[in-house]
Amino acid sequence: MKPMNFKKAKQNRIFQDVVDQIQVEILDGRIAPGERLPAERELCEMFQTSRGTLREALRILEQKSLIDIRLGVNGGAYVKDANGELMAENLAMLIRSQTISLAHLAEFREGVEGSVAGLAAQRASSADIKILYSFLAKADHFRNSGTDGWNNFVRIDEKIHTEIARIAGNPLYVFILNSVHDNIQRYYDKFLSVGKEEIEENYRDLRLIIEAIKNAEVELASSRAIKHVRKFSRYMEQKKRKVIPIQ
Amino acid sequence: MKPMNFKKAKQNRIFQDVVDQIQVEILDGRIAPGERLPAERELCEMFQTSRGTLREALRILEQKSLIDIRLGVNGGAYVKDANGELMAENLAMLIRSQTISLAHLAEFREGVEGSVAGLAAQRASSADIKILYSFLAKADHFRNSGTDGWNNFVRIDEKIHTEIARIAGNPLYVFILNSVHDNIQRYYDKFLSVGKEEIEENYRDLRLIIEAIKNAEVELASSRAIKHVRKFSRYMEQKKRKVIPIQ
DNA sequence: CTATTGTTAATGGTAAAACCATTATAATGA
DNA sequence: TCATTATAATGGTTTTACCATTAACAATAG
Numbered sequence: 149m150k151p152m153n154f155k156k157a158k159q160n161r162i163f164q165d166v167v168d169q170i171q172v173e174i175l176d177g178r179i180a181p182g183e184r185l186p187a188e189r190e191l192c193e194m195f196q197t198s199r200g201t202l203r204e205a206l207r208i209l210e211q212k213s214l215i216d217i218r219l220g221v222n223g224g225a226y227v228k229d230a231n232g233e234l235m236a237e238n239l240a241m242l243i244r245s246q247t248i249s250l251a252h253l254a255e256f257r258e259g260v261e262g263s264v265a266g267l268a269a270q271r272a273s274s275a276d277i278k279i280l281y282s283f284l285a286k287a288d289h290f291r292n293s294g295t296d297g298w299n300n301f302v303r304i305d306e307k308i309h310t311e312i313a314r315i316a317g318n319p320l321y322v323f324i325l326n327s328v329h330d331n332i333q334r335y336y337d338k339f340l341s342v343g344k345e346e347i348e349e350n351y352r353d354l355r356l357i358i359e360a361i362k363n364a365e366v367e368l369a370s371s372r373a374i375k376h377v378r379k380f381s382r383y384m385e386q387k388k389r390k391v392i393p394i395q
Numbered sequence: 396m397k398p399m400n401f402k403k404a405k406q407n408r409i410f411q412d413v414v415d416q417i418q419v420e421i422l423d424g425r426i427a428p429g430e431r432l433p434a435e436r437e438l439c440e441m442f443q444t445s446r447g448t449l450r451e452a453l454r455i456l457e458q459k460s461l462i463d464i465r466l467g468v469n470g471g472a473y474v475k476d477a478n479g480e481l482m483a484e485n486l487a488m489l490i491r492s493q494t495i496s497l498a499h500l501a502e503f504r505e506g507v508e509g510s511v512a513g514l515a516a517q518r519a520s521s522a523d524i525k526i527l528y529s530f531l532a533k534a535d536h537f538r539n540s541g542t543d544g545w546n547n548f549v550r551i552d553e554k555i556h557t558e559i560a561r562i563a564g565n566p567l568y569v570f571i572l573n574s575v576h577d578n579i580q581r582y583y584d585k586f587l588s589v590g591k592e593e594i595e596e597n598y599r600d601l602r603l604i605i606e607a608i609k610n611a612e613v614e615l616a617s618s619r620a621i622k623h624v625r626k627f628s629r630y631m632e633q634k635k636r637k638v639i640p641i642q
Numbered sequence: 643c644t645a646t647t648g649t650t651a652a653t654g655g656t657a658a659a660a661c662c663a664t665t666a667t668a669a670t671g672a
Numbered sequence: 673t674c675a676t677t678a679t680a681a682t683g684g685t686t687t688t689a690c691c692a693t694t695a696a697c698a699a700t701a702g
Contacts, residue, residue: 220694431656
């Protein structure tokens, strides 16, 4: 018996049927992103259902990030672009419920950033390299702009990581990495008061990673990225322990 | 300006407020998994809201896999254990909407299984090793039971992968890997008619991976896992092309 | 003519009351 | 004792009515 991936068929729930029908239309692209579904009262007639039931269906589709509901005239349910924001939210819930810890998330991030750097080293075009070095130049500039520039440095830092994921050429990695970054920041940002030395070391790391990508040194890019991420996590953990001595 | 991770504050939506309040209670553990929320009509009074609005809130919580709604007397909203099933669903949607391809998913899997095997090699206890070898023994048995056993072999194969993820000691990897497996199977199972040689090769691979884990050879375990997964993906892709010649 | 201001109608958000469907439990009967 | 049936708790659905928001248009003032 193959595992069927079926979930227990809840008894007739009309709203679920409505959800399924609309979802199929959206995922199969028969309703394009940006387009609007008919108004609630029209949908009621189309599905031969009450407004309450229909609205329950819309709530689910909205929660799935498939539609976006706007108010007022010309309001209604607009089809959204597919995106991975649900992953970020789910990660956040797993952390919040203490099912996974920040240490787990940080460890996972090491693996992902390592893989991504390796793939980027295999696939980076010369145009990609140019972009990376332009970001690196900006980072270089901010690192020398005193404390004012440090926040900007951190922003560029993250941008470089995201760009490397893009270069890796696998959108799944982009979604995952964005989700991971979102959640790591949400919990670490409060402690984010970096010092001169950290900025310097961070910059050196980034330069070395980008260099390895440029030279298509897969293993080197990967291991450097992993070490870089690990260093960051360790640093943040220390910072956290200082602020919240015994938690 | 720090990135705040805030989303546009939709105007007063009472159901959203209800969702937030209940979600906090659940995620902070003040309502334990398995416990039941009050009946809809009671919740209406507690939140001073109408049943329709309250039900919209429940739909969202249900979609988030935070609660599980049962029918009949003693029915109601039961708090669920935290789990990663939302990830699997989200992955499925990304695939369905062709935002990511199966090749992307397979590539991602390579990275994850590589990391997981490496971590397992670092952390496996002797008890863990024993379990792995007992699974391997079962696989050995099924591989020699003729075509009847082959489906069982595939099941054990997956079980070994999952077990390695557990041994890695990071529950996030377990969730992610389960999600990935779910989705890969959902699309590949139809082609899953393995032959004698594939079973043999598969078995050899598993044995080598487990051996590397036993010997705490981190890099070796990792690279063997990656190659193993890659081989599987290639094989399935071929199979697919045979069945659906030009798609 | 242009800019501001008010009006309007489309559309989502909420409320309340009634009824149906499902199901664990208790009562009943063989 | 065991099977059957009745009961009541609870979610699922419908209907109707009204409120709140907002884009588009019209009216007015300058």
